[in-house]
Amino acid sequence: MEIREVFARNLRTARLAKGLSQEELAHRADIDRTYISSLERGVYNASIDVVDRLAKALEIEVAELLSRKKSGTIKRH
Amino acid sequence: MEIREVFARNLRTARLAKGLSQEELAHRADIDRTYISSLERGVYNASIDVVDRLAKALEIEVAELLSRKKSGTIKRH
DNA sequence: GTGTGACTCGAAGTCCGTG
DNA sequence: ACACGGACTTCGAGTCACA
Numbered sequence: 591m592e593i594r595e596v597f598a599r600n601l602r603t604a605r606l607a608k609g610l611s612q613e614e615l616a617h618r619a620d621i622d623r624t625y626i627s628s629l630e631r632g633v634y635n636a637s638i639d640v641v642d643r644l645a646k647a648l649e650i651e652v653a654e655l656l657s658r659k660k661s662g663t664i665k666r667h
Numbered sequence: 668m669e670i671r672e673v674f675a676r677n678l679r680t681a682r683l684a685k686g687l688s689q690e691e692l693a694h695r696a697d698i699d700r701t702y703i704s705s706l707e708r709g710v711y712n713a714s715i716d717v718v719d720r721l722a723k724a725l726e727i728e729v730a731e732l733l734s735r736k737k738s739g740t741i742k743r744h
Numbered sequence: 745g746t747g748t749g750a751c752t753c754g755a756a757g758t759c760c761g762t763g
Numbered sequence: 764a765c766a767c768g769g770a771c772t773t774c775g776a777g778t779c780a781c782a
Contacts, residue, residue: 593716593718594715601736613765621758623759624757624765624778633758634756635756638670638714638733639670640756652670653729665669665716688745689745698776698777701778702778704745707746711774713775713776
């Protein structure tokens with residue numbers, strides 16, 4: 591699984607957990623609205639400074655946006 | 668402190684901890700030697716897939732390369 | 745074994761709009 | 764409130780020669 595897809599999923603999850611719209615997050619992180627949309631769809635490999643800005647805007651750790659931690663990947667033998 | 672500087676420091680620290688030269692790491696991560704050099708000097712905001720490849724080559728977590736955790740920043744007021 | 749400037753090129757990122 | 768597209772600019776990705 592590509593890191594940008596992991597990031598895409600984590601970003602959307604974290605944003606929704608905070609109850610923010612893409613536009614609100616975009617404004618907080620000073621990033622273009624449509625670019626946030628692209629990131630959540632896994633279109634781009636974001637640079638670490640946008641990841642950093644997003645983490646700050648979401649008040650979470652950078653690691654939380656890039657973690658591959660799975661919840662439903664228990665191998666059933 | 669800019670995230671790319673944090674990354675630069677952590678990358679160099681992690682590489683040396685593994686006892687690797689820039690050349691060896693470059694070979695393992697399939698990245699140009701001089702580009703690794705640039706990253707360790709904080710020239711670029713690396714994209715997350717480069718960070719991901721380096722983390723794998725170093726056998727560590729992505730978070731470890733991006734963490735701002737300080738060891739010597741205890742404020743002595 | 746590493747730092748650096750110069751270079752090309754394509755992806756990152758912005759700004760306009762539409763449904 | 765979001766997906767998606769086009770046109771645009773900026774900057775990271777990647778390589779080379781040289782110190």
